[in-house]
Amino acid sequence: MVTLPELVPPPVVLPDRVGALRAEVRAFLAEERAADAWRPRADAWLSGWDERFSKELGRRGWLGMAIPTEYGGHARGALERYVVTEELLAAGAPVAAHWIADRQIGPSLMRFGTEEQRQRFLPGIAAGEVYFGIGMSEPDSGSDLASVRSKADRVDGGWELTGTKVWTSGAHHAHALFSLVRTSPRDDANQHAGLSQLIVELDSPGVTIRPIPLLTGAHHFNEVVFDKVFVPDAMVLGEIGQGWHQVTSELAFERSGPERYLSTFPLLVALLGEISGQELDAGRRRDLGGLVARYWTLRRMSLAVAGALEAGEAPELAAAVVKDLGTRFEIEVIDVCRLLLSVPPDPGAEAGFARLLADAVLHAPGFTLRGGTNEILRGIVARGLGLR
Ligand SMILES: Cc1cc2nc3c(=O)[nH]c(=O)nc-3n(C[C@H](O)[C@H](O)[C@H](O)COP(=O)(O)OP(=O)(O)OC[C@H]3O[C@@H](n4cnc5c(N)ncnc54)[C@H](O)[C@@H]3O)c2cc1C
Incomplete structure (x- = not known):
């Protein structure tokens, strides 16, 4: 049992x-x-x-x-x-x-x-x-992160790094990247071995950063190419070969915070401003009340993870639960706002509900992908429950 x-x-x-x-x-x-x-x-x-x-x-x-x-x-x-x-x-x-x-x-x-x-x-x-930016994903490695092919070879005084990272948020402004790379060849029997984290300073010779435009046209993502980039020993994070363990221990910080359920909260605030003073029918009151109740629940769960982090624990399983529920909820907030106020999204507006709605709709596809997709999170939860 x-x-x-x-x-x-x-x-x-x-x-x-x-x-x-x-x-x-x-x-x-x-x-x-x-x-x-x-x-x-x-x-x-x-x-x-x-x-x-x-x-x-x-x-x-x-x-x-x-x-x-x-x-x-x-x-x-x-x-x-x-x-x-x-x-x-x-x-x-x-x-x-x-x-x-x-x-x-x-x-x-x-x-x-x-x-x-x-x-x-x-x-x-x-x-x-x-x-800083995070250099984990690669053209053929997203969910299956252990398959990264960026590789660092041992050279005098450090490592020579070659490879390509994608979807690298903010790399065009950042000073450095935490990069997950292979420092010894892949061993099919233990694919998590041989990975290491390097701190790559983005003004190093051999680094090229190219934009990948968002749906909105905005420049947020990048492709970051490393062509024989020298990374000194002093910029190895933790231990060589321990990259997988280190990266997974970062995930509880990355997955459980309030940003995983509040991305569309400003839209709800704008909605409330627009409809204030209106008589809402019972169905609309129920929709709004349901959102508020779920915000409250998600906040309690996310705070509980923050408390565990404060106590020095690494609650990866709980963080996966918060992120899965929270990111799906962020999208439902958009759906309820659209039901309650019939205003078309306007990406060209300076501010207000129509602009917030446009940003929310255009960014929503990324909510359940970034930081690990929901399918992957459910796999973690299933494993934690002993179901796989
Ligand atoms: C807004 C945004 C910001 C990002 N910022 C960064 C960043 O700064 N740094 C960085 O390194 N990465 C970043 N990413 C990349 C992100 O981490 C990846 O998109 C994510 O890990 C999924 O990888 P992928 O896109 O290669 O999809 P894939 O791994 O190819 O997955 C495609 C689909 O298949 C499903 N799937 C894959 N494997 C399984 C499986 N085993 N079981 C069930 N389903 C599966 C996935 O759930 C998904 O639906 C960002 C992504 C987004 C959207």
Whole structure:
């Protein structure tokens, strides 16, 4: 008989101290909006690249919140970081520039990085000045990540890297990429062996970055080609040959955060603005109430994962559950908004419901793909439950 392990860690109650922090973040966001510094966008954590905004967050101590102070961070923990990120996402603020660095590069450097790497990158990450990309996917390796063919050969003082990465978010602006590469030939009996993570600085000779336009025409994705790029030993992350283990331990950070259910929240806020004062029939009230109830549930689950991360655990299974449910929910929010307000999407509008709707619709196909597709996540859940 299969015994069901706990799918999601125990619930977390946010400590009282976060109330003041939340109020500060809200007041800051209101000031920025009053100054028209940016317009709320759906999926802004992917597309809202605004280095001024990231530096301002850094100046206020809202990046690198879980990084120790000796590396420029604030030692405030995962739950306080959670409160800041959920406020930023709910407001549709332009957080893309620092997103990857703050979410997973910082924690990975703390876990696997050398003292030199931490000192070199963490203060800039906490200041909102140093940006990273993730170089995992390749033209023939997405879900089957262990099949990556980018390969690094041993040379004097380091590694010579050749290969191609695709769908690399933000690489055209980023300073460096965490790249998963093969450092010894593939062994069919153990395909996860022989993989390593290299920190590739994107101004290195031999790196070419080419745009892959989004459906919207915007430049977000890239193809990154490595042609005999020299990566010094000092830029090997963790241990050679341990890349698979390291990458999978990053995934709980990548899959469980509030960005996995809040990408379309600004659209819901705009909808509520448009329909405020209207009498809604029972069916519409039920649709809206259903969304709010599910937001609340997803938030509890996602917070529970943040609590487990704070306790030093690696809740990969729970993170997969949150991401699968959360990303499908983000798409349902669009469907309900379209049912409740008959306004055509307008990608050319400056702001407002029609623009948010256009961004949400055009970005939605990526929600259940990025960070691991839902089919793959369900495989992880099935394995965790002992069903495969
Ligand atoms: C918006 C966005 C941003 C991204 N940013 C980055 C980035 O910064 N860095 C990066 O490295 N990658 C990035 N990616 C790539 C992303 O990680 C991959 O798209 C994803 O892992 C799927 O890989 P693939 O596109 O090659 O699809 P494939 O792996 O070819 O999958 C195609 C389809 O087959 C299904 N499938 C595949 N294998 C199985 C299986 N074993 N069982 C059941 N179904 C299966 C998949 O679920 C999917 O529906 C991004 C993607 C998107 C959409």
